[in-house]
Amino acid sequence: MLHRRLYQFLLVYTLGLGLLLSFKYLLDLSDYVIPGVQDIRKAATSVFFRYLMDTLDTLSVAVVGHLIAILMAGIVGIIGRSASWSGAFIRAAAYNIQAYPIVAVAPIIFILFGDGMVSRLLIAAMICYFPLLLSFIGVFAEPVTDIEHFYTATGRMNWRLQIGIRAFENMAKLTTVITGSATLAMVGTIVAEFIAATAGIGHSIRIALYQSDLSKILVALFLIGIFNSLYLFLLEWIGKRIRVRLDPPTGGRGARRGRLILKGKEIRNPI
Amino acid sequence: MRTFQRLQSSKWLMLLLVPVCTLLLFTSCTKKSEERPDPIRYRLKWLFNTSVVGDLWAEEKGLFEREGLIVEVKPGGPEKDAIKELELGHAQFGVASADMVIRAVSKGSPVAVIAQLFQTNPLQWIYRPGETEIKTPEDLRGKVIGVTFGGNDEAILRALLAKYGILEEEVELFSVRYDYTPFYERRVDLWPVYRNAQGIIIKEKLEGAGERAAFFDPHRAGVPFVANSVVTTKEMLQKSPEIVEKFTKALLAGWEASMAPESGAEAIALIHRFDPDTPLNQIEQQYAITKRMVKPSADFPVGTIDRAAWQMTEQIMVEQGLIPGAVGVARALAPVISR
Numbered sequence: 282m283l284h285r286r287l288y289q290f291l292l293v294y295t296l297g298l299g300l301l302l303s304f305k306y307l308l309d310l311s312d313y314v315i316p317g318v319q320d321i322r323k324a325a326t327s328v329f330f331r332y333l334m335d336t337l338d339t340l341s342v343a344v345v346g347h348l349i350a351i352l353m354a355g356i357v358g359i360i361g362r363s364a365s366w367s368g369a370f371i372r373a374a375a376y377n378i379q380a381y382p383i384v385a386v387a388p389i390i391f392i393l394f395g396d397g398m399v400s401r402l403l404i405a406a407m408i409c410y411f412p413l414l415l416s417f418i419g420v421f422a423e424p425v426t427d428i429e430h431f432y433t434a435t436g437r438m439n440w441r442l443q444i445g446i447r448a449f450e451n452m453a454k455l456t457t458v459i460t461g462s463a464t465l466a467m468v469g470t471i472v473a474e475f476i477a478a479t480a481g482i483g484h485s486i487r488i489a490l491y492q493s494d495l496s497k498i499l500v501a502l503f504l505i506g507i508f509n510s511l512y513l514f515l516l517e518w519i520g521k522r523i524r525v526r527l528d529p530p531t532g533g534r535g536a537r538r539g540r541l542i543l544k545g546k547e548i549r550n551p552i
Numbered sequence: 553m554r555t556f557q558r559l560q561s562s563k564w565l566m567l568l569l570v571p572v573c574t575l576l577l578f579t580s581c582t583k584k585s586e587e588r589p590d591p592i593r594y595r596l597k598w599l600f601n602t603s604v605v606g607d608l609w610a611e612e613k614g615l616f617e618r619e620g621l622i623v624e625v626k627p628g629g630p631e632k633d634a635i636k637e638l639e640l641g642h643a644q645f646g647v648a649s650a651d652m653v654i655r656a657v658s659k660g661s662p663v664a665v666i667a668q669l670f671q672t673n674p675l676q677w678i679y680r681p682g683e684t685e686i687k688t689p690e691d692l693r694g695k696v697i698g699v700t701f702g703g704n705d706e707a708i709l710r711a712l713l714a715k716y717g718i719l720e721e722e723v724e725l726f727s728v729r730y731d732y733t734p735f736y737e738r739r740v741d742l743w744p745v746y747r748n749a750q751g752i753i754i755k756e757k758l759e760g761a762g763e764r765a766a767f768f769d770p771h772r773a774g775v776p777f778v779a780n781s782v783v784t785t786k787e788m789l790q791k792s793p794e795i796v797e798k799f800t801k802a803l804l805a806g807w808e809a810s811m812a813p814e815s816g817a818e819a820i821a822l823i824h825r826f827d828p829d830t831p832l833n834q835i836e837q838q839y840a841i842t843k844r845m846v847k848p849s850a851d852f853p854v855g856t857i858d859r860a861a862w863q864m865t866e867q868i869m870v871e872q873g874l875i876p877g878a879v880g881v882a883r884a885l886a887p888v889i890s891r
Contacts (some may be wrong), residue, residue: 492701
């Protein structure tokens with residue numbers, strides 16, 4: 282799976298680069314507009330290690346920001362799932378916050394929290410939390426009637442059990458959206474660094490852009506793609522492991538656990 | 553009727569419609585272009601503000617039309633690069649800073665400088681004179697200095713530090729963006745600004761808060777880093793010299809007229825029309841400073857290319873490692889209107 286992810290990325294990157302270079306040679310553009318192979322090679326030699334460290338820095342912030350976003354979306358999704366006034370208010374507030382472009386909100390964040398780690402984390406989380414939120418609200422608001430009916434009828438239903446049942450029944454959907462939003466977390470961190478931070482690959486891209494140095498940006502894009510692929514692979518792998526453990530038809534220990542959850546024991550709600 | 557309905561629901565109709573629409577669109581575009589020739593596009597470096605008063609004047613007063621040219625003056629911005637647009641054919645003329653030109657030349661771009669608009673670089677550093685004393689460049693030692701990493705202010709500052717033997721460890725460089733809060737909060741002693749644009753606004757804000765403001769000018773400290781100049785391609789110079797000449801003539805006439813003592817009020821009103829967000833009193837101040845930088849004296853011809861300053865700028869960039877080696881920028885200087 283890992284090699285497939287990397288292979289796919291390398292294919293896309295090579296195609297993109299090939300297109301760019303063919304455009305350059307076809308239109309006879311100078312290295313200032315589109316850098317040549319030699320220029321890219323030189324840039325790669327001079328900045329690769331520094332950019333590698335920057336990308337790792339960005340990735341570490343993106344991972345933490347992603348976790349915060351999952352937590353935020355989970356909490357808002359749980360509160361906002363109900364049809365009550367407070368639920369509707371939370372949903373409306375969450376949607377409204379998302380309506381503001383991050384470039385307009387970012388300066389306020391940087392004024393309040395400075396140009397350090399907190400701002401980068403917050404912006405990364407803000408950018409990737411919305412798709413998570415939509416899925417979480419969708420999953421948590423939709424009753425699994427077949428299973429919930431039993432607990433409701435026997436008067437044993439509580440909110441934790443309800444969330445547990447709905448999350449379990451939609452585990453594939455949740456892991457897919459969590460994996461998908463990882464790319465947005467990376468994008469969010471890079472945007473934050475580009476706007477105002479003083480570290481990370483977004484900051485380096487900004488400097489390269491100031492210097493009109495597309496070759497450095499291409500090196501940065503390569504590293505971002507590689508590390509993003511690795512992170513996505515890791516999330517997919519975790520998601521797969523979770524599904525294997527919880528999905529009854531797959532058998533083994535996972536199957537037993539799945540049944541235990543359905544009986545309510547794993548979620549501390551004895552029948 | 554049934555046949556028509558069947559046809560309507562079929563994919564074939566769509567397949568038929570798409571090329572027909574494309575053809576219609578193409579025909580309408582062709583007709584339009586036959587009626588009116590494509591305008592000459594002139595890409596500015598920044599948004600419409602006081603720094604482009606002469607360009608606006610030339611367009612609004614019909615100076616280009618008088619030369620038989622249809623010119624579209626397009627605002628620039630942080631992501632716009634006139635030199636790239638020239639090469640890609642999206643513009644025929646543009647405004648670029650010297651560092652952009654020298655970088656482009658070092659990468660084989662066929663760019664040519666036809667006029668230099670600013671004789672002094674408007675980039676300066678604002679500071680509070682009561683709290684930060686900068687009498688000589690050596691006074692920068694121990695200060696927290698704002699700098700846009702990768703920007704031309706970084707190159708200028710580093711050149712200054714090198715010129716006066718100030719080690720990088722002796723100052724603290726602070727990464728700046730568009731938000732001035734760190735300066736207002738006194739976390740930074742000197743903040744880079746364009747003297748004829750944000751310089752006025754920040755100065756006013758400080759004065760409004762009962763504080764004083766002063767500016768540190770690197771040009772006066774012996775680092776003449778060239779700013780905005782008008783550029784085109786060498787191909788344009790060779791293939792359409794008459795267009796280049798007419799364009800330059802009209803443009804510089806616009807600048808001269810907008811800088812004339814009797815044009816002040818009209819020029820300020822013109823800027824305000826294009827930049828309504830900046831109050832008139834601030835535009836007045838911006839205009840006065842811009843005038844000093846573009847036309848230092850009454851008999852100074854606007855657009856004069858300062859070759860020595862260009863060579864100095866190139867030298868600074870080589871010394872700072874911003875370009876791999878000397879590029880002979882003088883070869884890219886092609887003043888069209890010689891006086």
